Every structure is written in structure tokens, then in C-alpha cells.
Amino acid sequence: xxxxxxxxxxxxxxxxxxxxxxxxxxxxxxxxxxxxxxxxxxxxxxxxxxxxxxxxxxxxxxxxxxxxxxxxxxxxxxxxxxxxxxxxxxxxxxxxxxxxxxxxxxxxxxxxxxxxxxxxxxxxxxxxxxxxxxxxxxxxxxxxxxxxxxxxxxxxxxxxxxxxxxxxxxxxxxxxxxxxxxxx
Numbered sequence: 001x002x003x004x005x006x007x008x009x010x011x012x013x014x015x016x017x018x019x020x021x022x023x024x025x026x027x028x029x030x031x032x033x034x035x036x037x038x039x040x041x042x043x044x045x046x047x048x049x050x051x052x053x054x055x056x057x058x059x060x061x062x063x064x065x066x067x068x069x070x071x072x073x074x075x076x077x078x079x080x081x082x083x084x085x086x087x088x089x090x091x092x093x094x095x096x097x098x099x100x101x102x103x104x105x106x107x108x109x110x111x112x113x114x115x116x117x118x119x120x121x122x123x124x125x126x127x128x129x130x131x132x133x134x135x136x137x138x139x140x141x142x143x144x145x146x147x148x149x150x151x152x153x154x155x156x157x158x159x160x161x162x163x164x165x166x167x168x169x170x171x172x173x174x175x176x177x178x179x180x181x182x183x184x
Contacts, residue, residue, distance in 0.1 A: 015158065035054065060091075124137075
């Protein structure tokens with residue numbers, strides 16, 4: 001199997017499900033890690049290019065075994081989009097070492113807090129020693145509307161993560177993070 005068309009999406013059965021479907025529709029093989037077996041199976045049933053990997057990414061042994069299995073079945077992983085709810089940079093590095101192209105970490109809006117400019121720099125410093133993969137950060141913001149603001153929808157998040165994965169910018173803001181005081 002052509003590994004140059006094999007992607008990994010971590011946390012792909014929820015807000016990134018739209019991205020998973022778009023990647024599969026574009027002819028990519030998409031291995032999807034998620035803990036929710038039912039949602040993951042429903043997602044995989046929508047397209048033959050979507051391959052479920054029901055495991056908890058926090059379990060290092062299960063994660064290593066799962067990554068090895070998908071690489072053996074569908075070829076090496078070229079790209080990864082990861083939405084991990086905790087802040088484990090070491091886990092991100094463990095996964096990134098299995099990726100040959102682009103590793104895109106999806107981060108919550110708190111990573112853009114102007115009072116903490118070090119948060120994004122920490123990610124870039126962490127990946128600096130690695131020749132591959134190329135790091136992309138997709139920072140989730142919010143949408144300003146008449147009369148206030150709102151958080152992003154799943155469709156907006158999927159589209160923004162897809163742009164970050166494909167684009168040249170090291171940091172992509174999905175929505176806006178300014179003004180910071182306007183966050184919902």
C-alpha cells in the first residue's frame with residue numbers, strides 16, 4: 001500500500017470527524033484513534049478509507065502497538081492531526097516520531113493567551129531537534145458576531161485543522177483570538 005497517502009487523526013470521531021471524512025474522500029487512507037468505539041465505528045462505516053483504531057492514546061503500550069499495526073496494514077504514516085485533551089508534549093513527540101510529513105497539533109484557545117506567549121513557543125522548541133515531521137499548530141479560537149461571540153462549530157474546527165495541515169504557516173488561528181477579552 002502507498003504509505004504516502006496514509007494519515008492519522010487522533011480524536012477524530014468528534015469535532016474532527018468532518019476532517020476525517022474529507023481526507024478519505026480525497027483518496028487518503030485515514031487511521032483514526034478514538035476512545036468512543038460506537039462513534040468511531042459509525043464514522044468508519046461512512047467511507048472505506050476510514051480505519052478505526054479504538055484505543056486510549058494515554059496508554060503508551062496500546063498506542064505503540066496501534067501505530068505499529070496501522071503502519072503494517074496501510075503503510076507508513078505521512079501526516080497526523082492530533083486533538084489530545086491534555087497537555088502531554090512527550091506523548092506528542094512519541095507519535096510525531098512515527099510521522100514522515102506533517103504533524104498538526106490542535107490546541108485550545110488558552111494556548112493563545114496573551115499573558116502566556118511561551119505556550120506556542122514551547123511546542124516549536126520541543127519539535128526543533130526533529131528533522132521530520134514538520135510541526136503545524138492549529139489554535140482554536142472563537143467567532144465574533146453581532147452582539148457577542150461564540151465558540152467554533154465542529155465544521156469550522158475540521159476545516160481549520162485541514163487548512164493548518166495543508167498550509168505553510170507554522171501556526172494557524174482557527175477563527176480569531178483577538179480581542180482576548182471577547183472570548184465567550
